[in-house]
Amino acid sequence: MKKLVLTGAAGRLGSYLREPLSTMCEQFVSSDLADAVPNMAANETYVKADITDLDAMVALLEGADMVVHFGAIGDEAPMEELWGPNFYGAYTIWEAAYRNKLRRVVYASSIHAVGMHKKTDFIGIDAAHKPDTFYGLAKCFAEDLASLYWDKRGLEAVCMRILSCAQVSNSRAVGSWLSYDDLIHLVERAISTPITGFSVVYGVSNNDRAPVDNAKAQHLGYHPKDNAEQFAEEIYATDGPLDPRDPANTHHGGPFAAVDLGNSGVAYLNLNTDDTAKT
Template sequence: MKKLVLTGAAGRLGSYLREPLSQLCDEFVSSDIADNVSNLAQNETYVKADITDLDAMTTLLEGADMVVHFGAVGDEAPMDVLWGPNFYGAYTVWEAAYRNKLRRVVYASSIHAVGMHKKTDFIGIDAPHKPDTFYGLAKCFAEDLASLYWDKRGLESVCMRILSCAQPTNSRAVGTWLSYDDLIHMVERAINTPITGFSVVYGVSNNDRAPVDNAKAQHLGYRPKDNGEQFAAEIYSTDGPLDPHDPANTHHGGPFAAVELGNSGMAHLNLDTDDTGKH
């Protein structure tokens, strides 16, 4: 394609995506609120822009074919913290995409949009929204916004409900792991699938214990290759028996399902200090 835009480019997952996405287009524009990013690709331009600024987003997306939207606060927080970047920021991206006649928005949604479903319920992409936090509620809002803009304005979207895109360090991650290679593969398929309409897909690797079903997202051609089972024996022996009555163990949202609204869920994920991002 001619021009592709990535928001949230200075974040951990955005940083992984920059190089592969630059190979899919003639002109690649990465954006975030950071002053700059390093190691720009030959065809990459970095633009500092705030996703809560509709005019800035409209300018950013001018002439683009698609936008990959990863910009947001990446953890549970009080509503007044999330309202701008996670709620209104989603609106500005879709509205700017519509005003610029983009074909598609590829969105980093999250398992937390359905995080209060029980893990023993093998949910599909059509599971009703059941957010576990204000953060998850923002993902529900953006998914519904995506659906609305497709139904009323013909703007395609792929909403990727990412589970755990970080090195597995806990029992939950054996099933919810999304490897970085599979993340890149999923985003590429969300971009290059000819027709998507409004689509939802779970961002999870080919794990033996994956707790979600992508059967109704087969049209995207997302075929993950990595498997979290390789971590099972060591992690399970370290964690020991889990409390079967703790919502952090029994619900799709993990610790996000157990924390009080407005309190960090990330703080309970036991992630490596050098690998702390999650959507």
């Protein structure tokens, strides 16, 4: 691959992807709103750019083969805040990719696109959209945009519905954990699979209690290795009995399924951030 672009490169997950993605291409371009990113690879160029600026995205993706799109607000927020980066920003990426004749968009979607489904339903990649928040609604919009651009314009997309990519620090994560190694493996497969068309895949590790089914995404060759069961006994003992009537415990979206629209869901996740970002 000659040129690969990563948006959201200064974010928590984007920072983990920069190094491995730089090895997959001749020219690696990372982008975000930060003034700079540390520890750049020899073939990496950083471009400060706003994903709500279509002209800037067209320029950013010029000459690229693919774009890995992680740039967005990563939490529930009022619609007025999400509209630009999460909704319109998705459009600018797909439109810029189309104008530059890219082959594929690899997109950081989320379990929150289907967050109001119950965890006991064990949903597959063909589950109907059922967002839990405005944030989840933005993921639904981007997935439908990806489907539209594939059907009408032949632009491939892999939409990765990431569950919980952080340390296992709560009962929900025993099932929903996506380790950083498995995240990297997932993104690499989304890039290297020869033909994807429009594909959806759940970003989850090989957890004994994983509440989603990737059986219909086998063409991507994603085979996660890590398992959160090693943390289960300690986590369950710490959390104690869970309320079976609380949507945060019973639905895929976790706290996002319980908060009022516009209010942070991340604030209730009890995330351990000791190793969730590289500096």
